[in-house]
Amino acid sequence: MxxxxxxxxxxxxxxxxxxxxxxxxxxxxxxxxxxxxxxxxxxxxxxxxxxxxxxxxxxxxxxxxxxxxxxxxxxxxxxxxxxxxxxxxxxxxxxCGHASHRHSAIFLICENCGRAEELHSVTTTDALQAETEAAGFKLARAVIEARGLCRTCAA
Ligand SMILES: [Zn+2]
Ligand SMILES: [Zn+2]
Ligand SMILES: [Zn+2]
The missing domain is CATH 1.10.10.10 (Winged helix-like DNA-binding domain superfamily/Winged helix DNA-binding domain)
Structure with missing residues (x-):
């Protein structure tokens, strides 16, 4: 499963x-x-x-x-x-279930139940690429850790 x-x-x-x-x-x-x-x-x-x-x-x-x-x-x-x-x-x-497309990893980490889910991110990846590039930075990879409450815990 x-x-x-x-x-x-x-x-x-x-x-x-x-x-x-x-x-x-x-x-x-x-x-x-x-x-x-x-x-x-x-x-x-x-x-x-x-x-x-x-x-x-x-x-x-x-x-x-x-x-x-x-x-x-x-x-x-x-x-x-x-x-x-x-x-x-x-x-x-x-x-990672998103290996089929280029992306920066963005995790939604629940501070209540501890689950961590990877967000399917396209826009954020593009924005991060553009903004780091504008800073003259050559981005190799990134893992963004967002903390909060998951869908279940927030309900
Ligand atoms: Zn991933
Ligand atoms: Zn939760
Ligand atoms: Zn994806």
Missing amino acids: IHAHANTPCSPQDTEAFLGVAEDIAAARGQRMTRIRRKVLQLLIEASEPAKAYDLLERLDGEGSAKPPTIYRALDFLQELGLAHKIESLNAYVA
Whole structure:
């Protein structure tokens, strides 16, 4: 079961589809989804909330030689390919369902229930690109962390 995100018209429909998209993106960059990378991404996709590296490590039980550096390398790889983001304020990782389009990651973090949902952002990404460029800054990537109340908690 994939965690239901709102605002994500471009999210793959299920875990298998998501992993298929990931394989294609990796291949297009001349990279490979190794067993461990695939497994880490799968855990992120199936997680109901942002996952910490040590939680992932625990859930990788049975994958044999998985050690913290292995997890961090897999997470770095997934971030480089835009398949996952790190939410610094939570020190946790989330699978990205928007890898099909260029974007800056914008997370809506609920201060009541702790859920973090990635916003499908197009306008903000364009504005950020234009305004950083105007400042002479060459933007590589950005993760914006917006805090407040989610739809459920605000109701
Ligand atoms: Zn994203
Ligand atoms: Zn909430
Ligand atoms: Zn999107």
